[in-house]
Amino acid sequence: MTPTKKTIIAAASILLALSSASGFTVDAAAAPQKQSKTQSASNKNIVERQKKEAMAIHSKEKKPGDLTVLYNGTDHSLSFSFLAITSADYDEYSKLLSKHNAPELAQPEWLPEGYAFQSGEIVPPYYFFLSEPYQKMLKELKAEAEGKKYYAKKLKWSEAGEAVLVFSKDSDIIRISAKRMHPLITEVTKVAGKGEKFEKLSIDGIEAIYTTNSNALYAINLTWEDVDNNLEYTISTYKKSPLSKEDLVAIAESIMQE
Structure with missing residues (x-):
């Protein structure tokens, strides 16, 4: 064999070896990528x-008084789902207040002419995300989830979070609620939503906020706090309600005097 042929054969062998080595390297790199995609899909x-x-528990049809909570580990949050206990009989509603340790909310001494009791509601306790009870429950649910991204459970409760009275006249509604307040983890300032208008009022020396032009069902609200009893009161009506600001203030005054 001539030196030239030996050189050609040697060069070909080197190229073949490099080609094989290169092919092996590509296959080795592809394997982890394929495994990673499979793991991601799994x-x-x-x-x-x-x-x-979790949603099967959280979205399950509820009976009056049922309350469930859903832990979402993807954004570290809780959501609550419940069905209020409702009665169209005022005497029965009054008994439910005591039975479920609800905030005391009696029929106001004064209502605009023609408005009559329609229903009373006892609402299970659920929490604002910046409140201490919410943060405590968030930690508990995260621990119970044991690494799951979604986890839900039915909650037992012995103290209602809110009491509601609804009065009606023809197609108009007055909704009055008394809701428990809880300590917050940070100071919160109420701000108007898009299009909303806030007006600060003083009613019998108590600061109240009159809100109008909301996009919510109850677009007009008068809200104040009973600091001594840790309650927040709200009187609500529809956007097209014939009631004036003065009417809502008069209702509030009759509640404050009870």
């Missing part, structure tokens, strides 16, 4: 299954 399926199981 994790996604697990999370979807956890969500489905």
Whole structure:
């Protein structure tokens, strides 16, 4: 074999070896990528299954007084779902207040002419996300979830979070609520939503906020706090309600004097 042929054969062998080595390197790099994609798909399926199981509990049809909470580990939050206990009989509503340790909310001494009792509601306790009870429950649910991204459970409760009275006249509604307030983890300042208008009032020396032009069902609200009893009162009506600001203030005054 001539030196030239030996050189050609040697060069070809080197190229073949390099080609084989290169091919091996590409295959080795592709394997982890394929495994990573498979693992990602598997994790996604697990999370979807956890969500489905949690939502089956959280979205289940509820009986009056039922309360569930959903822990969402993807954004570290809680959501509550409940069905209030409702009565169209005022005497029965009064008994429910005591039975469920609800905030005391009696029929106001004064109402605009023609408005009559329609219903009373006892609302299970649920919490504002910046309140201490919310943050405490968030930690508890995260621990119970044991790494799951979604987890839900039915809650037992012995103290209602809110009492509601509804009065009606023709198609108009007056909704009055007394809701428990809880300590907050940070100071919160109420701000008007898009299009809303806030007006600060003083009613019998108590500061109140009169809100109008909201996009909510009850677009007009008069809200004040009973600091001594840790309660927040709200009187609400529809946007097209014929009632004036003075009417709502008069209702509030009759409640404050009770």
